[in-house]
Ligand SMILES: Nc1ncnc2c1ncn2[C@@H]1O[C@H](COP(=O)(O)OP(=O)(O)O)[C@@H](O)[C@H]1O
């Protein structure tokens with residue numbers, strides 16, 4: 410499977426440029442879009458799942474073109490949006506039935522079997538008659554997952570699946586870093602970490618010095634000590650006395666890259 414994104418741009422009606430000439434090839438496997446709020450991650454996903462049209466550029470999935478083959482592409486996709494809400498007063502089972510028919514399962518009894526199977530899988534069979542919007546938060550989340558998977562999609566697009574995970578966990582898959590609608594980095598976590606080598610330092614400072622550092626360098630963490638602070642910063646720490654160069658980890662690399670790419674763009 411291959412997703413090809415070419416020269417993709419999105420300008421919202423208010424003039425906001427959410428995507429700026431994005432070019433990406435995504436092959437089989439798991440990919441993460443990583444970047445600060447407003448970078449354009451959700452916009453890219455909404456285009457990919459055919460909910461929104463791009464202003465410019467094209468997307469193809471294998472031999473299908475997003476413009477010309479919307480129906481085929483939809484039947485390949487499962488999508489869990491960032492804030493998953495229920496747009497109407499459907500019962501829990503009706504909601505899944507609706508999702509199954511959108512994914513192209515036309516036969517009614519096949520659909521009923523699928524719905525029952527997924528209600529059972531995510532532990533919602535006992536509440537199947539309850540209005541979906543009256544489910545608890547955790548139940549809604551599970552219904553969202555069932556809704557995404559019920560059509561047996563080849564491609565699963567999940568927006569912000571890692572909310573609630575720590576930074577390490579969030580970055581632990583292959584990443585595409587995005588910033589201001591542009592792709593800043595594409596590669597494995599290991600390659601991302603290597604980029605930060607030599608730029609991560611630990612410095613011991615007094616309180617006064619700390620204020621100066623904070624204004625000048627991106628700070629990853631601060632731990633109080635008897636004399637002041639033990640600070641992990643991104644930049645050239647060799648200028649400080651008692652500075653120690655650190656082995657970069659994923660969190661360091663993320664901060665380093667975001668700082669560097671926003672300076673570049
Ligand atoms: N419907 C919209 N109309 C206008 N601007 C929007 C709309 N949706 C998103 N944006 C803007 O586009 C940019 C990218 O947003 P989004 O794709 O949601 O980023 P992310 O998911 O990375 O946080 C942001 O500046 C956001 O405010």
Ligand SMILES: [Mg+2]
Pocket residue numbers: 450451452491568
């Ligand atoms: Mg988003």
